[in-house]
Amino acid sequence: MKKSVFTRILAMAILAMPWTVGAATLTVFAAASLTDALKAIADLYATRTGDKIVFNFAASGPLARQIEESAPADIFFSADEVMMDRIEKKDLVVKGTRRSLLSNLLVVVTLADSSIAIDSARDLAAAGVKRLALGDPRTVPAGNYAKVYLTKLELWGAVEKKMIPCENVRAVLAAVESGNVDAGMVYRTDAKISRKVKVAFEIPRSEGPAIRYPVARVKGSRQSEAAGKFLEYLAGNEAGRVFEKHGFILLSNESGT
Helix, strand or coil: CHHHHHHHHHHHHHHHHHHCCCCCEEEEEEEHHHHHHHHHHHHHHHHHHCCEEEEEEECHHHHHHHHHCCCCCCEEECCCHHHHHHHHHCCCECCCCCEEEEECCEEEEEECCCCCCCCCHHHHHCCCCCCEEEECCCCCHHHHHHHHHHHHCCCHHHHHCCEEEECCHHHHHHHHHHCCCCEEEEEHHHHCCCCCEEEEEECCCCCCCCCCEEEEEECCCCCHHHHHHHHHHHCCHHHHHHHHHCCCEEHHHCCCC
């Protein structure tokens, strides 16, 4: 009888082995704005495959630089095409693995109880806004997108004088939440996670810059097969639903992409 019980336990353990034995650990370098969505996706993926996803979240510029300096990464998920272009030109991306999955919207946020009226981008140049938090345009895609948009409206010269540059888009959100600035420009997805701020103005997609999030496998990955599978999962329906829940726009839902 005891032997029979032991046999059943052993059989159950063997059946469980494909989920644990040989499971991969993947390192994903990803834009800070993707933090909440990707953590939720990683939990789902781990449940299905046993693979563990370790993230390095930061602004896309510093992440690209780390990859250039041979930091160990299996996948790079950028908040703009520029930083992906940068490492691809240095032959650090596996050919054929790059794809643009997501888009987003820029919004202007203030404290939830702020009395500052911001109804358009032009109000950012007015006297009511004295300090404006932006991602550093040199390294943070959200900041660069904001600069492109404000430059097109011929407002950048006035707004730049008020700019408080931040290391990533989540730092912009934190600056607004703390009350250290009058307003900030972040992605719609970032504003969605905070109860301390309100969206004062959303930049229509037809007027704003073309925001695109590309993802690709990094050359030198020691988990190439597992990384490829996770890339496919990111482009699939289950991950897509999570991205949409967090406010991202799926480029696969648009014609011509």
